[in-house]
Amino acid sequence: MKVKFTNLYKLIPEKEKIFSKIQNLIRNAQFVGGKNLLDFEKKFANFVGSKYCVGLGNGTDALEIAVRSLHLKKNSEIIVPVNTWISTAEAVVNNGFKLVFCDINLDDYTISIQDLKKKINSNTRAIMPVHLYGNPSNMKDIKNIIKNKNIKIIEDCAQAHGAKIKNQHVGTIGEIGTFSFFPGKNLGAFGDGGAIVTNSKKIYEYALRARGHGSKKKYDHKFPGRNSRLDSIHSAVLNIKLKNYKSVIRKRNKLANIYFKKLKLIKEISLFRLNKNCSYAFHQFVIRVDKNRDNLIKYLKKNKIDTMIHYPYMLNELKFFPKGNNLKNSKNLGKKIISLPISEEHTEREINYVSKKIEEFFKKKI
Ligand SMILES: Cc1ncc(COP(=O)(O)O)c(C=O)c1O
Structure with a gap:
């Protein structure tokens, strides 16, 4: 059996409906x-339970606009977990602020509360928890730590559409939540797309202008912004996909449960908590x-199973970013982790097959 990591074409639901919608949009220019x-x-604001949503060109712009919307002073420090996609850190340095890396937990890969406490100082003005892999960060403890401090939270939810803490959608717990609708994301458009969600009218108004050269209508520029629009075709696709999205989450959870059940007895493997x-x-x-990761990847490849690594490096390993300190859990993490195939289009049979091949690998002690 061949198991692809993802098949973006297969992931398109209700193809006829989507294609005819796009045709209509094109006809009407x-x-x-x-x-x-x-x-x-x-609909997206309603889905996450926020007052406002602003559609944007991509998740990176969403992060950059979110940071800018806080209007922080020049030497402000912003804390970012070291295991994330580069965009979270780019949003800090591209806005001219000081990037401070924080360690992550080894049981869910989100920001480490222990290390966060050590990284906060009198210059800290924002924290950007990333709900990485769709795992919610520990928002309760983060909020407790910054209680009575002038520190804002931007939640990077690029990988976490539908993830919740006590029934509250991630992205609505801090000041701002940012999302990506890149095609490979759980809720993906037909190209790049992103959004900001917030309950703050001020941030909403800022983001609305920021995406359109500082103006809400033509020639009404109030500050230099950028061009970062969520195009009509992507919005239409996302509208159709959003209707179906709860079943996407259900399916992904069902497949994850198979992995949990099948892999939990393999002592060489650490699973999420x-x-x-x-x-x-x-x-x-x-x-x-921890050992033999690359051989496992090779063995799976030999058995026609695709895997990926998210991410093969921690951001402090990139030469142009700060080295960081005390990043114990994340040290060499990129050499130990593997992302297994999981998407709503994978079958239970495929996930069982992947699990079986992993079991086989450890039994044979290859
Ligand atoms: C955690 C995280 N943040 C931000 C982004 C950036 O999103 P985009 O690719 O839409 O710019 C991504 C996309 O991969 C991501 O995974």
């Missing part, structure tokens, strides 16, 4: 803005293998 965008912003209060989006299913 409806490419930018308009009803589909407004509809999506309303799931928290009873949380709902998970399972954007990635990541296992950690």
Whole structure:
């Protein structure tokens, strides 16, 4: 059996409906803005339970605009977990602020509360927890630590559409939540896309202008912004996909449960620790293998199973970023983790097959 990591074409639900919608938009030359965008912003805000949503060109812009919207002073420090996609850190340095890396937990790969306490100082103005792989960060403790301090929270939810803590959607717990709708994300458009969600009218108004050269309508520039729009076609696709999204989450959880059941007895593997209060989006299913990781990848490849690594390096290993200090858990993590195939289009049979091959590898002690 061949198990691909993802098949983006297969992931498109209701193809006929989507294709005919796009045809209509093209016929009516409806490419930018308009009803589909407004509809999506309303529906997505409703889906996460926030007052406002602003559709944007991609998740990286969402992070950069989010940081800028806080209007922080020049020497502000912003704390970012060291295991994330580069965008979270780029948003800090591209806005001219000081990037401070924080360690992550080894049981869920989100920001370490222990290390966070050590990284906060009088210059800290923001924290950017990343709900990595669809795993919610420990928002309760983060909020407790910064109580009575002038520190804001931007939640990077690029991988966590549908993830919740005690029924509250991630992205609505801090000041701002940012999302990506890159095609490979759980809720993906037909190209790049992103959004900010917030309950703050001020941040909402800022983001609305920031995405359109500082203006809400033509020639009404109030500051230099950028061009970062969620196009009409992407908005229409996302509107259709959002309707079906709860079943996507259900399927991903079902497949994740197979991995948990099958792999939990293999002592060489560390799995996520799931928290009873949380709902998970399972954007990635990541296992950690302290020894022989590369041989396992090769063995799976030989058996036609695709895997990936998220991420093969920690951000402090990139030459142009700060080295960071005391990043114990994340040290060499990129050499130990593997992302296994998981998407709503994978079958239970495929996931059972992947699990069986992993079991086989450890039995044979290859
Ligand atoms: C955690 C995280 N943050 C931010 C982004 C950036 O999103 P985009 O690719 O839409 O710019 C991604 C995308 O991979 C991501 O995984």
